[in-house]
Structure formats: structure tokens, C-alpha cells
Amino acid sequence: MNVTNSPIPSRHFPKDASPSLSEFKSLCSRNTQSKQYPLASSIQSNIPIYTLPPFSSLTPSQISALQDEWHHILLSGPGVFVTKATLPRPLITQTNTIYTSIIDAERATAKGDHFSSAGNNSRIWNSFSKHALADPASFVAYYSSPWLSAISAAWLGPAYRITAQVNLVCPGGAAQVGHCDYHLGFQTAEATAAYPKVTQIATQLLTLQGAVAHSDMPLASGPTRFLRFSQAFEAGYVVYRMPEFQEFFQQNFVSVPLEMGDGVWFNPALFHAAGENTTSDVERCANLLQVSSAFGRTMESVDAVPLVEKCWGKLVEMFKGRDGVQRQKPW
Template identity: 45%
Template sequence: MNQPLTVFVRADSVQLQDFARLCGQHANPQDYPHCSEVQGNVPIYQAQALREGDRGQVLDELHRLFRDGPGVMVVRQGYADLNVVDRHSQVFDAIFAKEAAQGLTADHFAKAGSNGRIWNSLQKAALQSPSSFVEYYANPLLGLVAEAWLGPGFQVTAQVNVVHPGGQAQQPHRDYHLGFQTEDVVERFPLPLHALSQYLTLQGAVAHSDMPLETGPTLLLPFSQQYAQGYLAWRRPEFIDYFQQHAVQLPLNKGDLLFFNPALFHAAGTNQTPDRQRMANLLQISSAFGKPMESVDRERMMLALYPCLLQRLADQVLDAQELDAVIACTADGYSFPTNLDTDPPLHGLAPQTGQQLMRQALRERWTYATFADRVAQMSAKRQA
């Protein structure tokens, strides 16, 4: 009789040799036919190749990359029009100024003064400048990569990080969900839930500045997401030493995109320059089935963005794919949780989502007042 699998494991059970064997793999470019090259075991994609590729094949390839492959990818020229990125950087600058005036400067993940952080940059940017939000999040590549890992109905959250000159490197770590729990809490979860955690989010970043190596772009350890006990391992000295010896860094250009499995061991690097800031919009995209890290007032975002979307459709400057991309980043794409007494499914097995409501309103060209009324009705129906 085979020995039963131990599903509750302790931190002292981790084995560096098992981890090193997984991290010693090599990414074969032939396994990722849409990529242009592999650098440091990281597949590099050109944005145009992803846009023009067969959607089903691209989704399958990227999912395999995050699960069975190196777990990290770069998209060059994710934003071909850098003016879009620069305009959104100006929106972030305005938010930074507003929050500094309010005394909101704390960042729990870095030494005081070494960086700047905007929490919930998604909602704040939507309210600060709807027009910039629409053109920025109208990028279908964001949704393409997110759907490859998470499926439809994903929930976008975002946080801006600016690393000032001299900002120091982070300790290598894994990310939300279990990556944000203490070791003793992680030990209470059965090992299959450790694997499940990585399927609940996707980490991404939009480079808002050029990031040569001296500015400290993210250190990455390809294939490290495959180690089943990694949420118990990343704090241990021998794993930190291994990371520091084997992690890779790739320079990024403004407009490039970086995506990785949240279980990948990674860490922000040291900004060694005397006068250059490193700025990124960090995307933490959650599965429809998981709890996002940040609370986002999506109904307020829907109301703020609706007039701009309506006008852009009237001006014929937003195609259907771009419209879907904005709506996916704005409204909730999942029907639950809700109050099934007041919000029963009328056409199928699930009630209408915020995304479906927004698409219907734009398709039928509702007035703002009508849309606002229907959003209020939807909100009221979903209350317990």
C-alpha cells in the first residue's frame, strides 16, 4: 500500500535541493511559438504577435507558461503609443500631489522615503481622469494575458509604485493570497490549497519609465512557482541565498508589460542611480472566484466612466475589443455573492453582472440618468 500523501506540512519540511532542481530547468523557445526570444529563462513577446495570433492558441500557450513553464513573461511595446502612458503618469502625479497634501504617504512594503505608493490607483485614476483611464485600460493585451491564467470575469486592482534613487531591494517573496500570511498561518492550510492560491491572482506591471538594470527592475526566479511548499520556504535563509545567486533581471522600456505567477519568487531590485526614478503601475488581477486584496468601488467607477465611454462610441474612436477591455477593468464580471431573494437569475443560472449591465447600457445608448438609476437598482438588489 502506498504511503498516503501528507497534506498538512510544516516549514521545516522544505528541501532546498527539490527547489533547486525545479529552478534548474531551462525554457525552450519552441514551447512558446508566439514569443520572439527567451532571455534568462523569461519568454519575451512582441505585442503585435500576441494581438495577431490565434486567440485560443495564445491563451493555451500563456497558461502553460505560467503553470508548467518559467512562470513569467515580458511583452515588449505593450503600449505602442507612449503618449497614453505619459498622460496616465500625469494622472498619477496629480494623485500623488493630492495625497501628499492630505498626509497620505505611508507604504507598508518599503522603508519610509525610499518610494512612493498609490493604493487603489485603479479607482483613483478613474475618478481623477475618466478620459485617461479609458484610453489606458482600452488595451486588450491586459485582458488577454489575465484571461489566459484566470479565465473570464477577473477583477483588476492596481497600485502605483515609484522607487526613488537609492531605494533598496526587497527580500524575495511570493504574493497574495498565502504569500501575505505568516508562516504559522500558512501551515494551517492543506498543501492543495497552497497550489490553489497561485490560481487566484496574476501579477502584472506596466512600465511607466525606462528601467535599465541600474534602476533595479524586478528580480525574478523562473520556475520557482512550481515548488509546492514555496509559501513555507521563501523566508528561510538558504532559499534567500539561492534566490540571490540565481535570480535574473531584465531591463524594461516604458510601455513594456511584465506578468508573472504570484507564486514566483521575486523581489524589487535596488535603484543604484543617483537621479532616476523607477515607476510602474502594478496590476494585481484576481480570479472571479477569489477575494481581491483591495476594496474597489466599482459602481462609482462605472458612473464616472460612462459619459466618456458613451462619447467615444459616438465619436467612433473606440472599437468593440477596446470597449470590452475597459469594461473588464471597471465593472464586476461575476454574479456572486448576491441576494437571491431580490436578485434572482432571470435569463440562465446567474443574475446580471455589472459588466453585462454596462455593455447593455452602452449598446442601447442609455442616458446617464437611466444608467445611474439602473446601477442603483442593481446595487440595492444585491444587498442582504
């Protein structure tokens, strides 16, 4: 069989030619146009910032218009946006007491992880489940936020699933290397290369990456660094480890300060990295969210039945409307 004259192009990114660094630089040097996102309150360092009004004050069409902007940002815009005061500070404070008790209980066996060494980093894997089992009331209040739902549905549509991990970085905590995330970002370069081009591109549609700030995060504390528009580079998962692409990330990333309760949301294919905590007194803490499409596979397994059993009473209360929680579906 003669395969040399086939008119069908390879389904893979070519192994013998590096993707164009100059195209990457050009793409990631674009500026975010404020007129393109009129519902944003401001654009800071090319990142649209949204000040959220009370959810119940908005009509479905107003919510949908916000969702249109967010979807556009994630798909073909800068790839990241911030929502201010997404969750109320008292709820974050209550949740932090739960996180602290979980971290203390797990500290005896802590060994650090692939993000940082033990001593300057605490992490709660599957904080979603542990939070629910430890304090159903604050868990239900947290994850029933209509804004979490609206933001997730904007990218994924309905029937998504959430997994979460808490990351606490103490003063002196090191920066991460620029990277892309779940799913393909967690694979080796060789494993990634085995996936067809279109599959690599499509995986970014299966996850929304987010973080809720559980502390104030001044720039010196190292809030997440982002390389704007990089999610739109089709070969991103192939190239993000290459030194020349890493160098461009290091020279051109942006980040914005966050306040407790703010949310930051980004496409998992966007080049990003946690920053260095150069403060002497800020413990930077975030709840990292991966929201997974109904058509995807979640990053962690959540055994939902015990969580439902634990939270059932609170859920019934909410269903009966005793606490006045807004239940309008944002899609």
C-alpha cells in the same frame, strides 16, 4: 480512537520535515527552451519576451495560441513573461501626469510603507479607482486595452477583476526581500501552514500578478527580480522565508530591462523582489496589477458604482464605436 495506523496522508505539509532544498535548486535551475514558446520574440535571462503586433491584425486562433503559451509559462514554465509596448507611450505619459498629481496630494501624509521607508518611495494605493475618478478618458483607454484583457483571460478566464497600485522608487531605493504574493504570500508562516497543501497550490490560480512600466527601467534601476520556475515548487509559500531558500534566490534571480509601456506578468507564487535602484537619475515607476479570478477575492476593495458613473459617458462613446476601439473578446 487509534489514529496512528491511518493510511490517509496528512492534508498539510509536514511540520517536522523541511521541504527539499536540493529539489528546489534543481527545479529553479532549469532553462527556458525557446522551441517551447515559438511565438516569443526572444528569451532573455530565461524570460520569454513577446513583441505584440496590432491586436486587430490577429485572428481569434492566433490570439488563443498566444494565450496558450502564456498560460503554460505561468503554470509550468519559467513563471514570468514580458509583453513589449503593451500600452502606448502617450497614454502612459498622460496617466503619469495623473499619478503625479495624486502623489503630490497625498505626500503631506506619506509615511512610507512595508516595502520601503518614506523619502525614496511613493505609492498610490488603489490607483485603479483614483485614476478613474481623476481622468476617466485616460482610465478607460488604459484599462480597455485588449492586450490587458487577453493576458488576464489567458490565466484566469473571463469575469476577472483588477486592482492596482502605483510604485515609484527613487534613486537609492532599496531592494525588496524575495517573496511570494497575494493571497498566501501576505500571511505569516504559521497562518500559511494551516492551509491544506492543495489549497496552497490552488491559490496561485486565483491571481495574475503584473506590472506596467511607467518609466524606462534599465537594469541599474532595479526592475523586478525573478526566480524562474519557483512557482512550480509546491511548498513555495511555506519555504520562501527560510534563509537557505532566500540565499538561493539572491544568488540566482534574473531580471530584464523594461521600457515605458511594457508589461511583465507572473504567477503570484513565483519568488520575486523589486531590485535596488542604483541609478542617480531614474525614478523607476510601475503600475502594479493584481488581476483576480471570478472565484477569488481581490486584494483591494473597489467601489465600482462611482467609477462607472464617472466613466459612463466615455464608455457610451466607445460602445457606439466612435473611437474605433477593438472590442473583440479574447476568450
